[in-house]
Amino acid sequence: SDGDFLIVPQQGSLLITTELGKLVVHPKEICVVPRGVVFDVQLYQSTSTTVAVARGYVLEIYKGHFTLPELGPIGSNGLANARDFWYPTASCVASKDEYNYSQDNPGRIYNKFGGKLYSRITFH
Numbered sequence: 155s156d157g158d159f160l161i162v163p164q165q166g167s168l169l170i171t172t173e174l175g176k177l178v179v180h181p182k183e184i185c186v187v188p189r190g191v192v193f194d195v196q197l198y199q200s201t202s203t204t205v206a207v208a209r210g211y212v213l214e215i216y217k218g219h220f221t222l223p224e225l226g227p228i229g230s231n232g233l234a235n236a237r238d239f240w241y242p243t244a245s246c247v248a249s250k251d252e253y254n255y256s257q258d259n260p261g262r263i264y265n266k267f268g269g270k271l272y273s274r275i276t277f278h
Contacts, residue, residue, distance in 0.1 A: 156189070156216055156268065156269065157189055157214045157215045157216040158186060158188055158214065158215050158219050158220050159185075159193075159212060159213070160184060160211075160212070160213040160214075161179065161185040161186075161187065161210065162184050162210050162211045162212075162213075163179055163208055163210035164210045164211070165181060165208060165209040165210070166181070166198075166207055166208030166209065167179065167180045168185070168195055168196070168197065168198055168208055168210075169195070169196045169198040170185055170187070170193055170194070170242075171193065171194045171245075172191050172193040172194075172242055173191055173192055173193075174191065174242045174244070175241075175243045175244040175245050176242055176243055177242040177243070178198050181210075188219065189219070192263060222236060260275045260276060262275055262276070263275075263276050
């Protein structure tokens with residue numbers, strides 16, 4: 155991708171799968187995906203909710219990266235400590251039963267580069 159993504163769900167939870175692992179993002183939480191990381195976003199269905207839709211915002215920055223503010227006196231940014239942030243749980247597909255794609259049902263990867271959208275078919 156051309157820049158870092160900031161994903162902010164307002165309604166419904168998201169399952170975001172990256173090259174680094176999986177992360178469930180609920181409303182009132184944010185997710186940052188760094189530049190160049192391939193990711194997939196799906197609705198996350200927990201057993202306690204019946205929400206089948208998601209709504210939110212996606213922001214992409216082209217210059218620089220999202221960073222945590224400097225720790226300082228208690229104030230608007232004073233409590234943005236790195237230990238308060240989560241990271242993806244590493245995961246892999248252990249068997250072909252867990253694998254959703256096949257020759258008959260390939261996946262498609264979309265990537266934005268240089269302001270243009272590209273796609274390719276994948277079987278893994």
